[in-house]
Amino acid sequence: MAYLAPSEFVVKMVDAGESKIFMSTRDTLIRAYMAGAILALAAVFAVTVTQQTGIPIVGAALFPVGFCMLYLLGFDLLTGVFVLAPLALIDKRPGVTIGGVLRNWGLVFLGNFLGALTVAVMMAIVFTYGFSTPPDKVGAFISGVGERRTVGYAEHGAAGWLTIFIRGVLCNWMVSTGVVGAMISTTVSGKVIAMWMPIMLFFAMTFEHSVVNMFLFPAGLMLGGHFSVWDYFFWNEIPTVLGNLLGGLAFTGLTLYSTHVRTGPKRVVAEQRSLRRVPA
Structure with a gap:
C-alpha cells in the first residue's frame, strides 16, 4: 500500500484536529450522528454473528467493517477527536483554544449519542416485533451485557470503577x-487494513x-435489562469516556506528536558539540 512516513501522517493528524475545531456546528453534529449510528449497527452485526456462530472472535474480526465505513466517509467519533483536536492546541495553531477543543468534544459526544440512540430504538423494535414480544436471542444478550457491565462493576465498588x-x-x-491508520495510506485498501487490526x-x-x-446500554434498558440510567452513566459511560480520553491522547496522540513533530535533539549533534570543546 502507498505508505506515508510517520513525520508526514502525524502532521496530517494535527491538520485534521485543526479542521475539526473550526468545523461548523451543523457539520460537526451531522458527521458525529452518522458515526454513532454506523458504529452501533456494526456492534449489532458483531453481536449477531457471535450469537449465530458461538465464536466471539468471528464477531470481533467482522466488527471493524463499521469503523472503516464511517472513517472512509469522513464521519467523527468521540474517541477520534479526543486524540486529534488537542494536538492542534498543543501545536499552537492560530485561533485554536481550549474552548474550541471542548466545544468540539461536546458536539461530537452529543451527535454520537443521538446516532447510537436512534439505532438502539430501531433495533429494540426489531428484536421485539415492536415491543409486542420478549426480545429474541440477540436482544436478550444485549440486555445481559448492560447488566454485567454496570451493576456487575458496581458490586466491586471503587475497584469496579477503576477497572472500567x-x-x-x-x-x-x-x-x-x-x-x-486511516492516515498512513493513500489507498482505500491500505487504509482499511491499517484500521482493521487495532479495532x-x-x-x-x-x-x-x-x-x-x-x-x-440504552438498547439494553429498552430490552428489559435490570439496571438504571444512573447505573449506565456512573458505572460505565463516565469512567469509559475518561479512560478513552486518557488512553487515546497519552498513548497515541502525544507519543506520536512528541517523537515525530517536536522531536528531541539528535545525539549525533550533541556528541559533535562535546568533541569541539575538547582541547587539541
Whole structure:
C-alpha cells in the first residue's frame, strides 16, 4: 500500500484536529450522528454473528467493517477527536483554544449519542416485533451485557470503577491507533487494513468504547435489562469516556506528536558539540 512516513501522517493528524475545531456546528453534529449510528449497527452485526456462530472472535474480526465505513466517509467519533483536536492546541495553531477543543468534544459526544440512540430504538423494535414480544436471542444478550457491565462493576465498588476506567484507556489506545491508520495510506485498501487490526483487537478483548456503549446500554434498558440510567452513566459511560480520553491522547496522540513533530535533539549533534570543546 502507498505508505506515508510517520513525520508526514502525524502532521496530517494535527491538520485534521485543526479542521475539526473550526468545523461548523451543523457539520460537526451531522458527521458525529452518522458515526454513532454506523458504529452501533456494526456492534449489532458483531453481536449477531457471535450469537449465530458461538465464536466471539468471528464477531470481533467482522466488527471493524463499521469503523472503516464511517472513517472512509469522513464521519467523527468521540474517541477520534479526543486524540486529534488537542494536538492542534498543543501545536499552537492560530485561533485554536481550549474552548474550541471542548466545544468540539461536546458536539461530537452529543451527535454520537443521538446516532447510537436512534439505532438502539430501531433495533429494540426489531428484536421485539415492536415491543409486542420478549426480545429474541440477540436482544436478550444485549440486555445481559448492560447488566454485567454496570451493576456487575458496581458490586466491586471503587475497584469496579477503576477497572472500567482502565478498560477505557486500553480501548482508545487501540481505537485511536485505528484512527491514525486511516492516515498512513493513500489507498482505500491500505487504509482499511491499517484500521482493521487495532479495532479487531479492542473488540475481541471487550475493552470499553464510549460510543459503542451509547448503543448497548440504552438498547439494553429498552430490552428489559435490570439496571438504571444512573447505573449506565456512573458505572460505565463516565469512567469509559475518561479512560478513552486518557488512553487515546497519552498513548497515541502525544507519543506520536512528541517523537515525530517536536522531536528531541539528535545525539549525533550533541556528541559533535562535546568533541569541539575538547582541547587539541
